[in-house]
Every structure is written in C-alpha cells, then in structure tokens.
Amino acid sequence: MGKFLFSVLLLVAGTTSLMSQSIKINYKPGSVSKEELEMDSYPLDTTASAVLLAKTYEVKVSFDQRLSLKRTETVYKRYKVLKDAGKDCADQSLLYLADNRFDESIYGIKVTTYNRENGKTVTSKLSSKLIFKDSFSDKFKKVSFSAPDVRVGSVIEVQYSFTSSLFANVGVLFMQEDYPLNHGKISVEYADYFSFNKFVRGHESFSRTENTENMEVIAFPGVEPLRFAMKEDIFYADDVPAMKKESYCFYPDQARLGVEYELRNVNIPGQYYQNYNTSWEEVDKQFIKDGYVKEFKVKNVLTTRIYPKIEGITDEVKLLEAVRKEVVSAVKWNGNVSMYPDVSKAVKEMTGDSADLCGIMASVLNGIGYTASPVLVKSRSRGVLASFHVAADAFDAVILQITTPSGKVFYTDVASRNAYLNVLPEDYLVEKARVLPISEALGYWVDLRKLSNNSYTQNYVARLSxxxxxxxxxxxxxxxxxxxxxxxxxxxxxxxxxFIEQLELSYGAEVSDFSFVGNKEWSPKSVESFKVETTADVAGEYVYIKPFIKQFHSERDFQDPVRRNNIDFSYPDNIRYSFSITFPEDMVVDQLPQSQAIAFDKLRSKAIVKYAPIGDNGVMMTFIYTRVDTLLPAAEYEAVRQYWADLCSIYNATIVLKKK
Amino acid sequence: MRRILTVASLILAMLPASAQDKLDAAINDFSEVFKMDSPTSGTDKVHKSVTVFNEDGLLSASFVAFTDAFRSVGSFSGEVVLANGKKVKLSKKDLSFSSMSLGIADDSYAVYLTPVFNYPFTVTYDYTIEYRDGIVIFPIFQPLLQDNVSLKSASYTLMVPPGTEISEHSVHLDYSFEFDSKRDIHKWTIKDMAPLVDEHLMKLDSDFLPMLYAVPVEFSYGGTKGRQSDWKELGTWLNSIQDKADDLPESEIAKVKELTAGAGSEFETVSRLYSYLKEKTRYVSIQLGIGGYRTLPASHVVKTGFGDCKALSNYMKSMLKVAGIESNYYVIHTDREDFFGNLPSPGQMNHAMLAVPLKENGDTLFVECTNPSFPLGYRHSSCARHEILLLDGEGGQKVRIGGYPDSLSRKTREARIALREDGSAHIDIKDKRMLDYSEALVNFSSRKPEDQVKFLIRDWMLQPENVKIDRISDNFDRYPEYGRDFVPEAEVDFSMESRNYANKNGDRLFFPVNPLAKSFYYQRSERVNRIYRKEAFTLVDDYSVVIPEGYKVESLPADASFESVWGSFKSSVKVDEIDGTILHINQTLVVPCFDEPASEYPSYREFSKKINKLYSAKIVVSKR
Incomplete structure (x- = not known):
C-alpha cells in the first residue's frame, strides 16, 4: 500500500500550473456570464446532468476579536443545470454539531438562481424565510434550503459560512464531487502559530501556491496587540471529472480529490506550546497517560464471575472460546463499533459496543496469565492509515492481540459472532494496526491481512440417470x-x-437434506452439505452437462470500461472445486472441456482446471483458484478485467456425452 | 428478585418452547387508552410488554413515537427483564430522536429507543403522548407491526366527552361500548392472534394485521374546524384550508395568458401549461404545522419554483383557472387502491394530484404535477384503479380512477445476435415497453448513462460490455391522436458486446436460449396465505441468432406451450429454412391477475419451474 500513497504525494509535488478550466468563467460571486447561461452541455462530460462551474472552499484558523480560536469556512459553489436530474443540486442540507460547547453555526447563506429569459438574465434570490434550521438528531442540527426558480439551463450560486470552536478540526476538504467540476479552489489560512500536516488524496491533481501576510489583533484598548503571520495554502483544480461508484472498493473517497489537514503543533512564542502527536510513540504515551490501556485490565464483578466458569480448562484455544462465550452472554453487543471501552458501564448495563467487549475479554484474560492488549485499527471503509496522520483519531476501532501462556499469538474481534481467533471482519484486514501492549510499553505495528489460511473447498459428486x-x-x-x-x-x-431458496436460484437445481455445521459456533470452520437434483440437456443422442453449479467470479464485477479506484479485494483466495459424475453404461464421453491453466502475476493469482475420465462411465473435474495479493492499482484494470473474463469462461464449460 | 424471576418465567412460559424457537417476538400485552379532554387536546396512555427472541423481533420491542406541532412525548418509563431475572430500568433520558424530514423542512420527529440485550428478554413500556392544538385523527392503533410475531392480547380504549360522534375502520378487532356521566368509552380488543407469515404474492400487510383507525366526526385542528361524517364534508374542510391558495401574481397571470394564447384546444392549453410546469418547477417537500394537509399558495411556487405535491397541484390548478379551464384537486394513497372502508378522513392519503375534465372529448386528465415528465393523458400505476377524494365546489366526493386492460401491460425485447466462432457476440436490442412498463423510461434521457445501462441490463444472466444506447423514443406527447385510448409506449435501441455469449468447447458452441430473462421466483416452504397477484403483464422475447459460418445446429430445445390459471407460456426455436445459419427464438409469457387458495401453490411452483427451465435451456451448434 505504501508505494501507492507515495506516488500520489509525488504527483502533487510535481504538478504544474498548466491546468486550465474548459469553461472560462469569472468566479467572483454574481459574475455569471451569458455564455454560462446559454451552454447546454459540458464538453468534457456530455452525459453530465449538472456541472459545478466553480467551487471555492476557504478555511481560516485564527483568533477572533476576543482572542478566541475559531475555525471559519466559507463555501461558494456555482452549478449549471444541464438536465432535469441535475436540478437536485439545488437542494442543500448542512449538518453541524448541536452541542453548544463547540459553538458551531452556519450563517451568511445566500442562494441565487440565474435564468435566461427573452434574451435577458433574470435573477431569483432565496428568501431568508425559506432557510430552515432545526434539530436533526441528538447530536446534530440541520440547515436546509433549496434554490428558487431552478430549471434546465439555470445557473445556481450557493454561498454560506460555517464557524466552530473546534479550530483544529480542518479534516478533509474535498474538491471532487458527484458532478464534474470546471474550476475549483481550496484555500486554507492559518496563523503561523499553527503547524499542520497536509495530505493530498485522489487520482486527479491540484496545482498549489502559498502566501504569507502579517497580521495583528487588538483585543482590548491599551493592551499589546497579538502579532502573527497568516499563512495561506491555495489548491487549484480544473476539469475534474465526477466521482463514480466502483466495485471492490472499501473507501471510494480515497480516490476523491481533496486535501487533509491535521494539526501538528501550536506554538505561541513565550506563552504556549503544544505538540500534537508528532510521532506514534508520542501517541502511544498519550494513550497510556489517559488510562486507555488500563481499561483492558479492569477487575470487575463480571471478571470475577467468569473465573470459576473457566477453571479447569487447560486447552488454551478452548479457554479463549469459553471466555468469549461468557463475555458475550453477559454483555450484548449493541451493534456499534468504537475504540474507547467503558468496561464498568457496559458490565453494569449488560450491553456495550465492540470496544467494551474487547475491554471485558482482555480484563478477564489479563487476570489469568494471558496477555491481552488492544490493537488500534483504521477500518478499510474509513480509508488508508496515512503515514503522516499521526494522531489518536487516525484509528476508529479496537481489536485484541492475545498471547497465551505457551506463547501463541491470536488477534480477535470479540463482538463479531462470525469471526474467530485470527479471523477478523474484512474491514479490519489492514496492513498496519497498532498494538498498545498491556504492559504499557510503547506500541508497535502489526499486519492483519494474512493472519490465517483461508480456504473454500466444494465437492460435488453427481450421478446421471x-x-x-x-x-x-x-x-x-x-x-x-x-x-x-x-x-x-x-x-x-x-x-x-x-437461504436454500437462494442456493436453488443460483444453482438452478433443487436442494434437499441441507445442513450447515458450525454456523452458530464461534469457530474457524463451517461445513455445508446438501443434495441437489437437476437435469441435463438432452438432445437426440447427445447429453450436455455443466460441471460448475457455482461461479466464483462474475463479469458483473468489472463491467465498466474504465476505473479510477484501486481494486481492493477482501482477503486472499484459495478455492478448490471438484466435480465428478458417473453415467449409464450406454453412454460415452463425446467431448470434454479443455483442461487449462491461466495466471495473473500482478495479483499472484492462478486458476487451473483439469478434466479426466474415470473409467468408462465417469468424468472428473478439478478447479483450483488462488489469489495471494489483495490490492491492485487502477492502472492494471484492463488486464484484470481480461483475466476475469477468462475466469468466467471456465465456468461455462460443458461436458458432452453421447449415447452408444 | 424472586418476584422478578417469577414474572420473567411466566412470560416465557406463555409460549411452548418450539414456538419460541421460531417466533421473532411475542407481544404479551398492549393496551392503549386515549382520553380526549377537549376537541383540541388529549392524552394517549400506552402500556406495552414484548418478549424478544432474536434480533428480527427488535422492531416489535422498539419504542417509537412520532412527534410534531400537535404531539409530544409526555411521560416515559420502562423495564427490561432478562431471562436470568435481572432487570434494567429505562427512563426518558434513554430516548433518542431523529428528524423525519425527507424534504427541506419538516417538524416531524421520531423519538425512539431500541433495547439491546441478550435474547430472550422482555421489555415493558409505560408512556404517554400529549395531543394539543387539534385532533383530526385519534392515535392509530397497530399492536402488531411485523410478521412472525405473536400477539397475546391488545386493547384500545377511546374515551371521549359524552355524545362525541366518532367513525372508525378496524381490522381483526372486537368492539364494545359503554358510557358514564363523564365519558363515552369505545373499546376494541384482540386476543391470541397467530403470527403473520410473510410470503411473496400476497396482499398488503395492512389487510392482515390488526388495526384501528378512528376519527372524531367533528374536529378542530390547527385553528380550523371541520366535519368528516361523509366525503363531502371532508372535502369542504380541505377546500376551506386551501382558501386563497390560487394567488397568482399579475406577472404570472400575464405569463399564463401569453403561454396559452392561440391554443387550439383545451388539451393544448393544458399541455402548454404542463410543459411550463415541467420547465419551471420541481418537487421539494415542506411539511410544517398544518402543512401536511394545507397547500402552500401558488405565489410561493411562482417565487421559488418548487413545492410539494399539494403546492404543485394547486399551482397548476391556479394556472388552468386563469386559462379558463376548471380542474379538481384530489388526494389519493399511492399504494392502497381503496380507502379504509367508507371512513372519510384526511390521514389515509399520501399524495395530491389534479383532475382536469376536458369538455371537448369528455375525457378527464389525471395530472401528476409532482413529476410533469409523465405523459399527459396517462393514469400512472400509482393512481389507476385507485379511489380518490376529489374536491369540487360542493365539497368532496369519493370516486375511482379508471384502469387499463391487463393486456396493455407489456414488454417486448427484440434482439439480433451475431455469434462469433470464439463465443463472443455482437447484440442489437430493441426494448419496447407499454403502459406501466413505460414508466421506467419517463425522463430516461436525463439519467446518467451508467444508470441507464444498469437499468436496461439488470436481472440479465448475460453480462455484456460496451453497451451503447442508440435511440430512445416514445409516444408520450401523442394523446391528441388517441384521446381517451392513449396508451404510453417507449422504446430503447441499444447495442453491446459479449465476450462469453457462447461457450466454445472443441468444435461446439453452447449458448442459452434466453440469456436476458429473469428467473421466476417460487418459495420452497409450504404456502400459508392465498396466492394473490394484483398486476397482470406480458413479456415477449423475440431473438434472431446468426451462428458463425461453417457451423450447424446440433441441438435445440423442444418447442413448448402451456397454460393455466397462473398464465401461459410459449417457447419456440426455429432454424432458418434457407441456409440454416439463423435461429429464430420466441418466448412469450402472459401472467394474469389471480387470487387462489394456498393449497394451489404446488401448481404455481411447477408452473414457475417449467418457465425457468425453458428460459435457461441451451442451444448447441457445431462445426459442419
């Protein structure tokens, strides 16, 4: 993964300012031209229902007149509606935190629609009465509005500002949207007291400039003004295509053009200095200082209640299974994933999130000679752990690393009932996860992608009448x-x-005597068995038999001719499928499908299919498919697409028998 | 603690162990008492006890209250009892809320709580909902919300001031009445209801689940007063709250006159204004206060260019009035064809439209102002055959919109497939749709190309690539030619490539008869409910396959034709007589409406299997 991030960073560094918007516009608010109003398609994407002619996103982190730190964001967007479906861009809903401590608000909303009527430009402004502010949920408030008089052909301008006392939470500023963008600008202005880590993401590119300006803030008459320099980073992008959904992609926004800011430190000379997690070791220390690790060795009423129930279990794996069973029996997982356990609360309320369950299980184990440490994970669906984003909030989930008295090491997500020891939800199969040792030593990285050998083995033994x-x-x-x-x-x-109905539908056969051993157990193995009944195609003296009743790949996976996101498979594959059939003595094999082997080196993947007769009245087929790697750059898309088509053609094979 | 254990054990003991294994939840007790203090206020007091056996039963155990300008949660308390006897208290601070808004403004919120504990557990709630500023509908009573949940006992008590006239519609409930000097007391009860089994091809859940929908005949609501003893009175109230809603400004009146000047017919006038509506407006929902029933004035739509179904219908009506054409605003439920019995009440509709009678041909246009891309003159599938409350100068009247003959609901695919020796193929398709099938192609050109393609090839067994849409056409503007016989039709011509249309195996090519067909679903389990289909349809697949030069047909599926109460199916594959290189495939499925007993399901299953087999049959060609 590291090499892909690196290439993105290089791309930004090497960007020149040669980019130019395909629609020349003056993006000063209100400067909508006749040409913009009269355009009826966007030349770079004639299928677009709307185009974002201009977008500016200005973020400022500084002091206000009361010397309070604030973050303000000013947004300007100019849309051109090209088709009916594009009218949706007129509806806007913005959420902000309801908690008064964060002093968040959205203000300065201005919405104007421009239409061309009888050779003249007609403007319609949104009335403030049609801006609705209300509560959205316990945590959020919402502002909603809709641009007036929107038609196909309209140009819509939307402006608003947002302010928050969470001054450092600049986060990710996305440039790319679901509509194509003609010209975009992101500017981030901040007092030089602040240092930020910056990370550009996406497959498109920015051009970039920087400015510095000296400032002073006079808070009170007679008091020495606060002097500082304002730095401004400006990112430009022109002709950015619309984002599209793609398969095998855990986090599409990884490919969305944007820039991420993370506060590195605040340094007000002579008055204040705070370093924000400049190394992972510092992050570790902060976790330890805050008592995070201690939450995984809490003695409580539940731990003491579990001990007698596991007494006498000598097999380490069986003991871990027993402890997990007791934990989830006592505390129900509420379906939420989090990183911060509150063991006492969860035990008291008998319900908790994923971190609570990890905390409880670790606490039990750490009291009986096992070592159970938290492992911090950034879920794949939240993006890749950026090397520069060195902060506690880089992670969003926790699992456990368990070392048994005999030295065996396991990783587990206690909450997930279908997982097991060294079997994690695919969202957690990441290259880098951080172990915080229960001993409160400094943390270290572990790779969770290949903890266990996965396998799927299907045997189909058939008889033809x-x-x-x-x-x-x-x-x-x-x-x-x-x-x-x-x-x-x-x-x-x-x-x-x-479930059986789904099987029948996909197999095109009737299913009976179904059993699924292990489906309710917390275990590494499960076995499904059933009988199938179907019919061969019979035509005259020929009988046609399909050896595959299941396809392991589909052309539907990679239907689009082009792709922007890297291809991110869930985990390595190891599939074995065997089929054997016996047939009546009055039949002979007329034709067997070709045995073949294909490979795709860039994923270290191969497929082998072999057909062979069994005596005079039978045929056997074995199919083996393996794929070692899970990540492929988007540049390899066409190659993997062809490989997929070749794989899919294997499944269409037909055995031809002939009556003697 | 001993007492709690006893209670928990009793609750679980109500059902035999085998039933507990299969049920998702059991409603042990549900009692609701609504006390109407005055025409504008009242209190709804609810006691509910539910045992949950697995996560699918959580919906029944969740507390959800909908609040708005007229309702708020008063008191709330609860208790969860676990199987081991432990108990957890619930209070108002455990409640969350979320906006119900789908539009830009809505004062409705859901206040909710979902208990999460290891199964089984029993949760009991006691809460009140306070009503203020008017009661047009009493709280709707729905003790059972989902399938696979049993109901031990439930009751709904409606206490109203003496002489308060009510009307109601109830399903599966017993009724009793008593009174004292202070109250009239209406009571509905149900006991020991078996769980609903959810299956395909059945009527709406609302036809099976117990429900009470009651209203005061005379009501006050949001500062208005009205009566709803019949549809006329209800219409009178709805008319009264739309008063002065046709306030088009002078500039807009002039615009309407300009647009309609010189129109040669009433239809042309309507059509011009409908086009203007499409060009100028879009749907945006605003539901505040009484706004669920009252439209925003026409001037609002003129000013903003948007509105909800009520506002857009009112705006169109106002424009038509200026143009000299009278029309009728009406309300409808888009899922249910029928209103609840003969119970006039405003809350059982979810949409507003416009009826425009044309004097020139005696037809009535049922105009969908929320989506003016729908063909004018077409009664779309969410309104055809539905009952509506039509507002007129006399108040209101319940009428039913006419439907279409079943045979007109039809989809035809004509395909020409040029098969190559390596198994790949070039495919040209003409996808023709009539009536409700054509609705999916309304505004089709405006959709993203990838969405267009996904729609056209969804459910196919074949996975094509390089799909190119060559032509989209329709007859949506041709009402003037056909008048009341107008039936919408739309057609998409598109082409594509397939790498694996056929599988090459030595000298043979194998390919399916109909790789574009979708399998017919049938359930494995024994049927419990009647087998009911509301919509009839016809699917026609007509393909010609050109096989590679030098190949001959080795195997074709036999022709088939069968018919039953479930429909008819014909399948034929013919080889071109001249040189044997072109195969003509025709498969026609006609499915009627039906309502048959559950005992007939094996026959339906066999019918479906036969169709699936014929859809997936193979053709084999081999080198000469």
Whole structure:
C-alpha cells in the first residue's frame, strides 16, 4: 500500500500550473456570464446532468476579536443545470454539531438562481424565510434550503459560512464531487502559530501556491496587540471529472480529490506550546497517560464471575472460546463499533459496543496469565492509515492481540459472532494496526491481512440417470475468512428456507437434506452439505452437462470500461472445486472441456482446471483458484478485467456425452 | 428478585418452547387508552410488554413515537427483564430522536429507543403522548407491526366527552361500548392472534394485521374546524384550508395568458401549461404545522419554483383557472387502491394530484404535477384503479380512477445476435415497453448513462460490455391522436458486446436460449396465505441468432406451450429454412391477475419451474 500513497504525494509535488478550466468563467460571486447561461452541455462530460462551474472552499484558523480560536469556512459553489436530474443540486442540507460547547453555526447563506429569459438574465434570490434550521438528531442540527426558480439551463450560486470552536478540526476538504467540476479552489489560512500536516488524496491533481501576510489583533484598548503571520495554502483544480461508484472498493473517497489537514503543533512564542502527536510513540504515551490501556485490565464483578466458569480448562484455544462465550452472554453487543471501552458501564448495563467487549475479554484474560492488549485499527471503509496522520483519531476501532501462556499469538474481534481467533471482519484486514501492549510499553505495528489460511473447498459428486436426471451430493468446507463469509451469508438470510431458496436460484437445481455445521459456533470452520437434483440437456443422442453449479467470479464485477479506484479485494483466495459424475453404461464421453491453466502475476493469482475420465462411465473435474495479493492499482484494470473474463469462461464449460 | 424471576418465567412460559424457537417476538400485552379532554387536546396512555427472541423481533420491542406541532412525548418509563431475572430500568433520558424530514423542512420527529440485550428478554413500556392544538385523527392503533410475531392480547380504549360522534375502520378487532356521566368509552380488543407469515404474492400487510383507525366526526385542528361524517364534508374542510391558495401574481397571470394564447384546444392549453410546469418547477417537500394537509399558495411556487405535491397541484390548478379551464384537486394513497372502508378522513392519503375534465372529448386528465415528465393523458400505476377524494365546489366526493386492460401491460425485447466462432457476440436490442412498463423510461434521457445501462441490463444472466444506447423514443406527447385510448409506449435501441455469449468447447458452441430473462421466483416452504397477484403483464422475447459460418445446429430445445390459471407460456426455436445459419427464438409469457387458495401453490411452483427451465435451456451448434 505504501508505494501507492507515495506516488500520489509525488504527483502533487510535481504538478504544474498548466491546468486550465474548459469553461472560462469569472468566479467572483454574481459574475455569471451569458455564455454560462446559454451552454447546454459540458464538453468534457456530455452525459453530465449538472456541472459545478466553480467551487471555492476557504478555511481560516485564527483568533477572533476576543482572542478566541475559531475555525471559519466559507463555501461558494456555482452549478449549471444541464438536465432535469441535475436540478437536485439545488437542494442543500448542512449538518453541524448541536452541542453548544463547540459553538458551531452556519450563517451568511445566500442562494441565487440565474435564468435566461427573452434574451435577458433574470435573477431569483432565496428568501431568508425559506432557510430552515432545526434539530436533526441528538447530536446534530440541520440547515436546509433549496434554490428558487431552478430549471434546465439555470445557473445556481450557493454561498454560506460555517464557524466552530473546534479550530483544529480542518479534516478533509474535498474538491471532487458527484458532478464534474470546471474550476475549483481550496484555500486554507492559518496563523503561523499553527503547524499542520497536509495530505493530498485522489487520482486527479491540484496545482498549489502559498502566501504569507502579517497580521495583528487588538483585543482590548491599551493592551499589546497579538502579532502573527497568516499563512495561506491555495489548491487549484480544473476539469475534474465526477466521482463514480466502483466495485471492490472499501473507501471510494480515497480516490476523491481533496486535501487533509491535521494539526501538528501550536506554538505561541513565550506563552504556549503544544505538540500534537508528532510521532506514534508520542501517541502511544498519550494513550497510556489517559488510562486507555488500563481499561483492558479492569477487575470487575463480571471478571470475577467468569473465573470459576473457566477453571479447569487447560486447552488454551478452548479457554479463549469459553471466555468469549461468557463475555458475550453477559454483555450484548449493541451493534456499534468504537475504540474507547467503558468496561464498568457496559458490565453494569449488560450491553456495550465492540470496544467494551474487547475491554471485558482482555480484563478477564489479563487476570489469568494471558496477555491481552488492544490493537488500534483504521477500518478499510474509513480509508488508508496515512503515514503522516499521526494522531489518536487516525484509528476508529479496537481489536485484541492475545498471547497465551505457551506463547501463541491470536488477534480477535470479540463482538463479531462470525469471526474467530485470527479471523477478523474484512474491514479490519489492514496492513498496519497498532498494538498498545498491556504492559504499557510503547506500541508497535502489526499486519492483519494474512493472519490465517483461508480456504473454500466444494465437492460435488453427481450421478446421471438414463432419463437425464442428475442427482448429486455437495459438501462445502470453509476455513477462516471463507468460513466467516459463509456464516455471514447464512445469517443474512431471513431463515434457512430463504437461504436454500437462494442456493436453488443460483444453482438452478433443487436442494434437499441441507445442513450447515458450525454456523452458530464461534469457530474457524463451517461445513455445508446438501443434495441437489437437476437435469441435463438432452438432445437426440447427445447429453450436455455443466460441471460448475457455482461461479466464483462474475463479469458483473468489472463491467465498466474504465476505473479510477484501486481494486481492493477482501482477503486472499484459495478455492478448490471438484466435480465428478458417473453415467449409464450406454453412454460415452463425446467431448470434454479443455483442461487449462491461466495466471495473473500482478495479483499472484492462478486458476487451473483439469478434466479426466474415470473409467468408462465417469468424468472428473478439478478447479483450483488462488489469489495471494489483495490490492491492485487502477492502472492494471484492463488486464484484470481480461483475466476475469477468462475466469468466467471456465465456468461455462460443458461436458458432452453421447449415447452408444 | 424472586418476584422478578417469577414474572420473567411466566412470560416465557406463555409460549411452548418450539414456538419460541421460531417466533421473532411475542407481544404479551398492549393496551392503549386515549382520553380526549377537549376537541383540541388529549392524552394517549400506552402500556406495552414484548418478549424478544432474536434480533428480527427488535422492531416489535422498539419504542417509537412520532412527534410534531400537535404531539409530544409526555411521560416515559420502562423495564427490561432478562431471562436470568435481572432487570434494567429505562427512563426518558434513554430516548433518542431523529428528524423525519425527507424534504427541506419538516417538524416531524421520531423519538425512539431500541433495547439491546441478550435474547430472550422482555421489555415493558409505560408512556404517554400529549395531543394539543387539534385532533383530526385519534392515535392509530397497530399492536402488531411485523410478521412472525405473536400477539397475546391488545386493547384500545377511546374515551371521549359524552355524545362525541366518532367513525372508525378496524381490522381483526372486537368492539364494545359503554358510557358514564363523564365519558363515552369505545373499546376494541384482540386476543391470541397467530403470527403473520410473510410470503411473496400476497396482499398488503395492512389487510392482515390488526388495526384501528378512528376519527372524531367533528374536529378542530390547527385553528380550523371541520366535519368528516361523509366525503363531502371532508372535502369542504380541505377546500376551506386551501382558501386563497390560487394567488397568482399579475406577472404570472400575464405569463399564463401569453403561454396559452392561440391554443387550439383545451388539451393544448393544458399541455402548454404542463410543459411550463415541467420547465419551471420541481418537487421539494415542506411539511410544517398544518402543512401536511394545507397547500402552500401558488405565489410561493411562482417565487421559488418548487413545492410539494399539494403546492404543485394547486399551482397548476391556479394556472388552468386563469386559462379558463376548471380542474379538481384530489388526494389519493399511492399504494392502497381503496380507502379504509367508507371512513372519510384526511390521514389515509399520501399524495395530491389534479383532475382536469376536458369538455371537448369528455375525457378527464389525471395530472401528476409532482413529476410533469409523465405523459399527459396517462393514469400512472400509482393512481389507476385507485379511489380518490376529489374536491369540487360542493365539497368532496369519493370516486375511482379508471384502469387499463391487463393486456396493455407489456414488454417486448427484440434482439439480433451475431455469434462469433470464439463465443463472443455482437447484440442489437430493441426494448419496447407499454403502459406501466413505460414508466421506467419517463425522463430516461436525463439519467446518467451508467444508470441507464444498469437499468436496461439488470436481472440479465448475460453480462455484456460496451453497451451503447442508440435511440430512445416514445409516444408520450401523442394523446391528441388517441384521446381517451392513449396508451404510453417507449422504446430503447441499444447495442453491446459479449465476450462469453457462447461457450466454445472443441468444435461446439453452447449458448442459452434466453440469456436476458429473469428467473421466476417460487418459495420452497409450504404456502400459508392465498396466492394473490394484483398486476397482470406480458413479456415477449423475440431473438434472431446468426451462428458463425461453417457451423450447424446440433441441438435445440423442444418447442413448448402451456397454460393455466397462473398464465401461459410459449417457447419456440426455429432454424432458418434457407441456409440454416439463423435461429429464430420466441418466448412469450402472459401472467394474469389471480387470487387462489394456498393449497394451489404446488401448481404455481411447477408452473414457475417449467418457465425457468425453458428460459435457461441451451442451444448447441457445431462445426459442419
């Protein structure tokens, strides 16, 4: 993963200012030209229903007149509506924190629509009565408004400002939107008392300039003014295409053009200095200082209640299974994922989030000679852990690293019922996760992507009758991540009947005698077995049989001709599928599909399919597919797409039998 | 603690263990008492006890109260009892709230709590909802909300001042009445209701689940007064709250006159204004205070260019009035065809539209002002055959919008497939849709190309690439030619490539008869409910496949034709007689409406299997 991030950074550094917007506009508010109003398509994307002609996002982190630190954001957007569907851009809803401590507000909302009527430009301004502010939920307030008089052809200007006392939370400022962007500018202004880490993300590129200006703030008459320099980083981008959804992508915004700011330190000479997590070791120390690690070794009523129940279990794995069972029996997972446990509260309320469950299980284990330490994870669905973003909030979830008395090491997410030891939800299979040792030593990184060997093995033993009926026995054995996936699929169905209906639909066969061993157990293995009945196509003297009743790849996965996001597979694959069929003595093999082997080196993937007769009245087929790597750059898309098509063609194979 | 254990054990003991294994939840007790203090105020007091057996039953155990300008949560307390006897108290501070807004402004909120504990557990709630500033509908009573949940007992008591006239519609409830000097007391009860089994091809849940919908005949609401003893009175009230809503400014009146000047017919006048509506407006929801029933004035739409269904219908009506054409505003429920029995009340509709009678041909246009891309003269699938409350000068009247013959709901795919020796193919398709099938192509050109393609090829077994849309056409503006016989039709011509249309196996090519067809769903389990289909349809697939030069047909599926109460299906594959290189495939499925007993399901299952087999049958061609 590291090399892809590196290339993005290089791209930014090497950007020149040669970019130019394809629609020349004056992006000063109110300067809407006749040409903008009369344009009826966007040349760079003629399918676009609207185009963002201009977007400016100005962020300022500084002192106000009362010397309070504030972050203000001023947003300006100019849309051109090109089709009916593009009218949606006129509706805007903005959320902000309801908690008064953060002093957040949205103000200065100005919305103007421009239309061309009878050769003249007609403007319609949004009345303040049509700006609605209300509560959205316990945590958020909402401002909603909708531009007036919007038609196909309209140009809409939207302006507003936002302020917050959370001055350092600049976060990610996205340039790219779901509409194509003609010209965009992001500026971030901040007093030189602040230092920020900055990270540009996305497949498109910015040009960039920097300015500095000296300032002074006089808070009270007669008091020495506060003097500082204001720095301004300006990012420009022209002709940015619209974002599109793509398959095999955990976090699409990783490819969305934007810039991320993270506060590194505040230094007001002679008055104040605060360094914000300039190294991971500093982050570790802060976690330890805040008592985070202690929350994983809390003695409480539950831990003491569990001890007698596990007494006498000598097998380490069985003991871990027993402890986990006791923990989730006593405290129900509320479905929420978090990083900060509150063990006492969860035990008292008998319900808790993922971190609470980890905290409880670790507390039990740490009291009986095991070592259970928190492992901080940035979920794949939240993006890649940026090397520069050195802060506690870089992570969003916690799992456990457990070292047994004999020295075996396991990683586990206590809350996930379909996972196991060294089997994690795919969202947590990341290259870098940070272990905070329970000993309160400094942390270190671990790679969670290949903790266990996954496998999917399916055997289909079939018998053909002379009337064309095929009866068979299917057994599917899954291990580790594949087992987790199988159990997840089963639990996603409303009940067993619905699951079997789905099987029948995908297999095109009737299913009976279904059993699924292990689906309710916290274990690394599950076994599905069932009988299938289907019919071969019979035409004259020929009988046609499809050896694959399941496809492991679909052309639907990579249907789009182009791709922007890297391809991010869930986990390595190791699939074995075997099929054997016996047929009546009055039939012979007329034609077998070709045995073949294909490979795709860039994913270290290969597929082998072999067909062979079994005596005079049978055929056997084995199919093996492996893929070692999980990440592929978008540049390799066409190659992987062809590989996928080749894989899919394997599944269409047909065995031809002929009546003697 | 001993007492709590006893209670928990009793609750779980109500159901046999086998039933507990299968049920998602059990409603042990649900009692609701609404006490109407005055025409504008009242208190709804609810006691509810639910045992939850798994996470699918959580909906039944959740507390949800909808609040707005007329309702708020008063008191709230609760208790959860776990299987081991432990108990957890719940209070108002445990409640969360979330905006219900789908538009830019809405004063509705959901106040909610979902208990999360290890199963099984029993939760009991006691709460009140305070009503103020008017009561047009009493609290709706729905003790059972989902399938696979049993109901032990439930009751709804409505206490109103003596002589207060009410009307109601109830499903699966027993009724009793008593009174004293201070109250009239209406009571509805139900006991021991078996869980609903959710299956495909069945009527709406609302036809199966117990429900009470009651209203005061005379009411005060948001500073207005009205009566709803019949549809006429209800219409009178709805008319009264829309008073002076047709306030088009002079400039807009002039614009309407300019737009309609010289129109050769009433329809042309309506059509010009409908186009103007499409060009000028869009749907944006604003629901504040009485705004759920009252439209924003026409001047609002003129000023902003947006409004909800009520505001846009009112605006269109106002413009038509200026142009000299009378029209009728009406309200409708877009899912349910029928109103609740003969219960006039405003809360059972969810949409407003406009009826425009044309004197010139005696037809009435049912105009969808919320989406003016719908063809004028077409009664779309969410309004055709539905009951509506039509407002007129006399008040209101309940009428039913006419439907269309079943045979007109039709989709046809004509495809020409040029198969290559490596199994790939070039495919040209003409996708023709009539009536409700054509609705998906309304405003189709405006959709993103990737969304257009996804729509066209969804449900296909085939996964094509390089899909190019060559032509989109329709007859949506041709009402004047057909008048009341107008039926919308739309057509998309598109082409594509397939790398794996056929599988090459030595000298043979294998390909499916109909790779564009969708499998017919049927359930495995024993049928419980009647088998009901409301919409009829016809699907016609007509393909020609040109096989590669030097190949001959080795195997074709046999022709088939069968018919039953579930529909008819015909399948034929013919080889071109001249040189044998072109195959003609025709598969036609006609499915009627039906309402058959559950015992007939095996026959339906067999019908579906036969169709699936014929859709997925294979053709084999081999080198000569």
């Amino acid at each position: 002379s009337d064309g009926r095929i009866e068979g026995d299917v057994r599917i054995t899954t291990m580790n991540e594949d087992s987790r996936g199988a159990k997840q699929a089963f639990s996603n169905a409303k009940n067993e009947e619905e």
